[in-house]
Amino acid sequence: MSTHTYGSALALIGATVPPHLAALDPVPVLTGPQAQGDLLVVPEPPRHPRWEPVPAEGITVVRGEATGNTHWLHAGFDSPGVRWWPAERGLVHGYLFVPPGQTALLIHTDEHGANGVGPGTYAIRGKREEGQGVGSQPVSQFVHD
Amino acid sequence: MDRRAAVERRIRAAGEEVELVVWVESPARFRALRDELTRVRLLYENRPRSAVVRGVLRGRPLSTALYGLGGTIAGFWFGMITAAFFPPVWAPRIVFGAALVGLVLTVVLGARLPSRSERRAVAERTFDTPHVSLGSTAWTAALHGAGQLRVVDRDAWQAADYTAIVVLCASPLEFTTELAGGMPRLHGGQRPAIRWPDGTVEYWWHGVSLPADVAEREWSPQSLLQVHDSEVRRAMVEMVGWREFARRADLRLVARAADPGNPGRELLLYDLPTQPGSAIAGARLLVMTNGSPDRDGHDRIYVERVPAGLTDPVEAAAWQYEVPAEIYRQLERRT
Numbered sequence: 001m002s003t004h005t006y007g008s009a010l011a012l013i014g015a016t017v018p019p020h021l022a023a024l025d026p027v028p029v030l031t032g033p034q035a036q037g038d039l040l041v042v043p044e045p046p047r048h049p050r051w052e053p054v055p056a057e058g059i060t061v062v063r064g065e066a067t068g069n070t071h072w073l074h075a076g077f078d079s080p081g082v083r084w085w086p087a088e089r090g091l092v093h094g095y096l097f098v099p100p101g102q103t104a105l106l107i108h109t110d111e112h113g114a115n116g117v118g119p120g121t122y123a124i125r126g127k128r129e130e131g132q133g134v135g136s137q138p139v140s141q142f143v144h145d
Numbered sequence: 146m147d148r149r150a151a152v153e154r155r156i157r158a159a160g161e162e163v164e165l166v167v168w169v170e171s172p173a174r175f176r177a178l179r180d181e182l183t184r185v186r187l188l189y190e191n192r193p194r195s196a197v198v199r200g201v202l203r204g205r206p207l208s209t210a211l212y213g214l215g216g217t218i219a220g221f222w223f224g225m226i227t228a229a230f231f232p233p234v235w236a237p238r239i240v241f242g243a244a245l246v247g248l249v250l251t252v253v254l255g256a257r258l259p260s261r262s263e264r265r266a267v268a269e270r271t272f273d274t275p276h277v278s279l280g281s282t283a284w285t286a287a288l289h290g291a292g293q294l295r296v297v298d299r300d301a302w303q304a305a306d307y308t309a310i311v312v313l314c315a316s317p318l319e320f321t322t323e324l325a326g327g328m329p330r331l332h333g334g335q336r337p338a339i340r341w342p343d344g345t346v347e348y349w350w351h352g353v354s355l356p357a358d359v360a361e362r363e364w365s366p367q368s369l370l371q372v373h374d375s376e377v378r379r380a381m382v383e384m385v386g387w388r389e390f391a392r393r394a395d396l397r398l399v400a401r402a403a404d405p406g407n408p409g410r411e412l413l414l415y416d417l418p419t420q421p422g423s424a425i426a427g428a429r430l431l432v433m434t435n436g437s438p439d440r441d442g443h444d445r446i447y448v449e450r451v452p453a454g455l456t457d458p459v460e461a462a463a464w465q466y467e468v469p470a471e472i473y474r475q476l477e478r479r480t
Contacts, residue, residue, distance in 0.1 A: 034478040040468065128464075
C-alpha cells in the first residue's frame with residue numbers, strides 16, 4: 001500500500017507544506033486518538049450510521065472564521081471504501097469509517113499539515129469551551145477559530 | 146473609470162452569461178449589499194417572473210394571501226366561463242371548484258418555491274468566499290492563503306461566481322503583508338493591514354482577521370473571554386505577549402501537566418481572579434501550546450475557558466472534546 005507524504009497529501013487540497021514539515025516525510029497513519037488543532041479523531045462506533053462515500057475533492061469538516069483555514073477529509077491512496085457520515089451530534093462533526101487495508105487523511109490548509117487515519121471507525125469531534133451565558137452563568141460553546 | 150470599463154469588458158468577454166456588473170468600494174460595502182445582491186442574482190438566474198413570485202410568496206405572508214386571493218379570483222372567473230357550457234344546476238359547483246383550485250394551486254406552488262432561508266443558503270454558497278484578484282501578486286497570494294480569493298482579473302476582485310451577476314471591488318489603497326515560511330499573509334501589526342477606497346480599514350494579525358474594536362481599543366484581560374473566536378484571542382494574547390498578559394491578568398496557576406500527544410508541551414490550568422465590576426467571576430483557563438508551530442516558527446498559545454470545578458489540566462482538555470480523560474491520555478499525536 002502506498003503511503004502519502006506531506007507533499008502528496010497537501011497537494012490534494014492545493015496547500016503548501018508548512019516549514020516545520022518535510023515534503024517527502026510520510027504522513028503517520030494511526031488508529032488511536034489523535035488531534036489536529038481543534039479536532040479530535042477518536043475511535044468511536046456510531047449508532048445507525050448512514051455512510052456516504054468521500055468524493056475525490058474531499059469533504060470540508062470545518063472551516064475557521066478568522067483565518068479561512070479548513071480541515072479537509074480525503075480518502076488515502078487505494079482507499080475507495082472510506083466512508084463519512086456528517087452526523088453533527090453535539091460536538092461530533094461526523095463519523096469516519098476506514099476499511100481494513102485502507103487509509104483516510106485529515107488535511108489542514110495551514111500549519112497542521114496532515115494526519116493519517118488507519119482502519120477503524122472514528123468520531124471526528126470538535127472542541128468546546130466555557131462561554132459567558134446570561135448574567136454570570138457560564139455555558140459551554142464550540143471553540144471557534 | 147477607464148480602467149473599470151476595461152475590467153468590465155474583459156469580464157464580459159470571459160463570461161458569456163454576465164448580465165450585470167456591480168462595483169463596490171470595499172468588502173464591507175459588499176457585505177451590506179449582500180441581501181440585495183442575492184435578490185438581484187435570483188432575478189437574473191431564475192427569469193424575472195418566477196423570481197418575483199418566489200421572493201414575494203415565501204418571504205411575506207401578506208403577499209402570499211394576496212396571491213392566493215388573485216388565484217381564487219382567476220379560478221372564479223374561469224369557473225364562470227366554463228359553467229356557461231354546462232347545465233345551470235352545475236354552475237355553483239363548477240365556480241366554487243375552480244376558485245378553490247385557483248387558490249390551492251397559487252399557494253401550493255408558491256410554497257414549493259425556495260424559502261428565505263433557502264435563498265440565503267444559496268447566497269452563502271455564492272458569496273461567502275469572495276473571489277478576488279488584484280494587480281499585486283503579494284496581495285493576491287496573501288488573501289488566497291487565507292482561503293478568501295480566486296484569481297479572475299488583474300485589476301479587481303470578484304465577489305460572486307461567473308454567472309449572471311459579477312460583483313467587483315476596486316483595489317485597496319494600501320495593504321500590508323508579511324512573509325511566513327515563504328508565503329505572504331496579511332499582517333498590519335496594530336495598524337490597519339488594508340485600507341479600502343471608501344475609507345474602511347481591516348486589521349489582520351499574522352493572517353488572522355481582527356475585529357476593529359479589538360484592534361483599535363484598549364481591552365482588559367477579562368474582556369478577552371468575551372471574544373468569541375479562539376484565533377482572535379490568541380492574536381490578542383500575542384499582541385501583548387503571553388508573560389505580560391499573564392501578569393496583567395494576575396493569572397494564578399492551579400495545576401500543570403504534560404500534554405499527551407504533544408511532546409515537550411504542557412497544559413496549564415489557571416484561575417483568572419474576579420475583577421471589580423466584571424461580569425466574569427471565577428473563570429478557570431486552560432492554556433495550551435499548539436501541536437504545530439506557526440509558519441513563521443513561533444509557538445501558538447491558546448487560552449480557553451473551562452468549568453471552574455476542574456482541577457486536572459488533562460481532564461480539562463478531555464472535557465473540551467467531551468471524551469473521558471483516559472482517552473485523552475492515550476492521544477498518539479497532536480498536530
